[in-house]
Amino acid sequence: MNYKRMPIEIESPEEKGYGTITHNLAESSVRDIYLKDVNVDLTDVLLFYGEHKGLLKLREAIKEDSKVLTADDVLVTSGAATALFVVATSMLSSKDHLVVIRPNYGTNLETPRALNCQMSIIDMSFENNFDIDVEAISKAIQPNTRLISVTNPHNPSGKLYDESTINALIALAEKNNCHLLVDETYRDLNFQTELKPYVAELSDKVISVSSVSKSYGAPGIRIGWIISRDKKIMHDFLAGKEQICLCNSVVDEEIAYALLNNKVEIIKNNHAHILTNFQYLKEWFAKQPYLEWVEPKAGVVCFPRLKQGYTVDAEKLYDTLYEKHGTIVGPGHWFEQDKTYMRIGFGYPGLEELKEGLANLEKCLKELATEVRP
Numbered sequence: 083m084n085y086k087r088m089p090i091e092i093e094s095p096e097e098k099g100y101g102t103i104t105h106n107l108a109e110s111s112v113r114d115i116y117l118k119d120v121n122v123d124l125t126d127v128l129l130f131y132g133e134h135k136g137l138l139k140l141r142e143a144i145k146e147d148s149k150v151l152t153a154d155d156v157l158v159t160s161g162a163a164t165a166l167f168v169v170a171t172s173m174l175s176s177k178d179h180l181v182v183i184r185p186n187y188g189t190n191l192e193t194p195r196a197l198n199c200q201m202s203i204i205d206m207s208f209e210n211n212f213d214i215d216v217e218a219i220s221k222a223i224q225p226n227t228r229l230i231s232v233t234n235p236h237n238p239s240g241k242l243y244d245e246s247t248i249n250a251l252i253a254l255a256e257k258n259n260c261h262l263l264v265d266e267t268y269r270d271l272n273f274q275t276e277l278k279p280y281v282a283e284l285s286d287k288v289i290s291v292s293s294v295s296k297s298y299g300a301p302g303i304r305i306g307w308i309i310s311r312d313k314k315i316m317h318d319f320l321a322g323k324e325q326i327c328l329c330n331s332v333v334d335e336e337i338a339y340a341l342l343n344n345k346v347e348i349i350k351n352n353h354a355h356i357l358t359n360f361q362y363l364k365e366w367f368a369k370q371p372y373l374e375w376v377e378p379k380a381g382v383v384c385f386p387r388l389k390q391g392y393t394v395d396a397e398k399l400y401d402t403l404y405e406k407h408g409t410i411v412g413p414g415h416w417f418e419q420d421k422t423y424m425r426i427g428f429g430y431p432g433l434e435e436l437k438e439g440l441a442n443l444e445k446c447l448k449e450l451a452t453e454v455r456p
């Protein structure tokens with residue numbers, strides 16, 4: 083393995099220090115919650131080695147009311163990050179080929195790189211509304227392709243890919259005898275649409291990944307999961323998990339169960355907050371002159387860019403925003419894109435924090451962006 087630290091982690095708010103940030107528009111989750119706000123009593127939790135697949139009642143809760151999935155189709159992991167790591171390390175070696183979209187959450191690109199596997203990166207573009215180019219994915223598939231990797235809802239654009247795109251990707255995986263990995267970490271943040279079943283329900287060639295980090299504001303308990311109906315790969319994933327950590331923290335599992343047990347209410351409240359902020363964000367984008375965006379459909383992030391016709395010293399922009407105004411966004415290079423793109427998180431801040439953070443951003447753009455003469 084050839085591990086490399088990613089800019090998104092080195093420059094993350096937690097590494098910068100939360101105390102140095104007053105307006106945090108860099109997060110891709112709802113606000114973090116306190117343990118005291120979770121309806122759970124941990125005094126009777128036995129601190130033993132838990133079941134390796136994960137606490138049974140938690141796996142039952144994760145699969146929801148699915149008539150297709152069973153608790154054995156679920157493997158609990160330490161966050162979606164470990165889920166993605168287990169999938170990549172189990173399925174990809176230097177002899178194997180991966181087709182993966184970009185921009186994307188860093189791990190979906192960086193772990194395959196660390197494994198030195200063969201990769202075809204399919205770039206999505208602002209001009210093309212960050213749509214997935216199924217044709218390009220199809221053309222990139224090789225005889226040794228083991229995995230097609232997408233993220234839906236998408237990070238960083240907030241796009242939600244429709245059924246026809248997902249079905250076309252499943253058909254590609256089935257036809258080419260490889261697997262489709264769908265990173266569904268933002269799944270429950272469907273604040274404008276109905277919640278769809280996990281994609282893994284639809285075919286045993288699909289691997290779904292998710293967690294409690296983004297939708298429940300509980301990234302600190304490090305609970306995520308892999309879902310697949312393919313028994314053979316789930317066996318390999320369990321072997322991988324056992325070699326990494328044997329089992330999860332039993333304390334974390336109990337807290338995650340309590341959250342999922344109260345899912346309807348938690349998600350309802352979070353959606354209401356996101357929607358309020360989203361309405362403001364839409365008004366702001368309609369009025370400010372410097373940035374253009376592809377309007378997000380789900381999740382809590384969008385990925386605007388500096389309008390054509392302007393130029394800016396992006397380093398200076400982000401430095402000034404942070405140092406003068408305590409405000410941060412996620413710069414484009416976190417996603418291997420130009421620095422004049424930025425991810426804005428609108429689910430984490432309160433409404434006032436969002437309003438002020440956006441005003442700070444506009445102030446800095448006004449000061450530093452210049453019009454390019456034709």
Ligand SMILES: Cc1ncc(COP(=O)(O)O)c(C=O)c1O
Pocket residue numbers: 110160161162163164187233237265267268292293294295296301305306
């Ligand atoms: C698309 C995506 N997948 C996975 C993760 C990792 O999340 P977790 O906290 O569950 O490990 C993130 C975190 O930003 C993400 O954006």
